[in-house]
Amino acid sequence: MIALAFVLTFLLSGLYMHLRGKVRHKPLRQLFDHSTFTAPFNVFMLAFSRVPRTPYLPVATFPELVELEKHWDEIRAEALDLARQLRIRAPIANDDAGFNSFFKTGWTRFYLTWYGKPHPSALEFCPRTTALVRAVPSIKAAMFTQLPPGAKLGLHRDPYAGSLRYHLTLQAPNDDRCFINVDGEPYSWREGQGVIFDETFMHWAWNDTDGHRIVLLCDIERPMTNRFAQAVNRWIASHVLAAASSPNEEGDPRGLISRLFKISFYAGQYRRRFKQWNRPAYYLVKYGLMLAVLALFVWWLVPAR
Secondary structure (H helix, E strand, C coil): CHHHHHHHHHHHHHHHHHHCCCCCCCHHHHHCCHHHHCHHHHHHHHHCECCCCCCEECHHHCHHHHHHHHCHHHHHHHHHHHHHCCCCECCCCCCCCCCHHHHHHCCEEEEEEECCCECHHHHHHCHHHHHHHHCCCCEEEEEEEEECCCCEEEEECCCCCCEEEEEEEEECCCCCCEEEEECCEEEECCCCCEEEECCCCCEEEEECCCCCEEEEEEEEECCECCHHHHHHHHHHHHHCHHHHCCCCCCCCCCCHHHHHHHHHHHHHHHHHHHHHHCHHHHHHHHHHHHHHHHHHHHHHHCCCC
């Protein structure tokens, strides 16, 4: 009975996350999307969220972010200096599990901190921004990200609802053709302005201009209604999300998930060759293996009587 309740909870949570919002993946795509497997945790976070469960939230919801916006010109100066040095870039060692798919279109990043202590390279190359970020306890991760001309991030949702995403625009074309769309609602970046959105809603971005877009991206801890939910959120952040830490330079932290992802990245090169060689066979093997794993999981949870 307990195992059956577990399975039903998992399935109903996945269904809720799929139906949430106006924009969705196709059912088969959603079935095997990472957000389906994290759905029970996300439903828990959303159930005890102390802030509205909407695609966008007013920046005033987190008054502590005012300090960042007051000093945005100083943050911008350090970001542009990093960009000139070509330090806002894709990982050299292919070891960024969290954002790997974004690099294909030219999106790049420079980590300040990722669910832990600041990266040593951030303390060296952008000390002012790092100090400002560290002064805001609700910021659990921060980085500079760059979206070059013509770059487009495909429709996706992030896997974890324990945080909210904040963008402070440092450089932008200030053009409506450079935008992010969250659950069907577009927002175009404007220099010096911030925006907060829930990244577990479906979203995509496009820079259809000739200018670069650089933002300070931060993960803000979702405020919870009680201490227990807050403790669960913080435990997952410090023990799971922190393991996806990826370095800017040698000497920066590299989490276990990113270490393992580096192996899977190179294995993926053979997977892509197989897909190019015979697409029908590739999808047959891919979904066959997924269904087999799912069947084994269900068999393990609900043993024969």
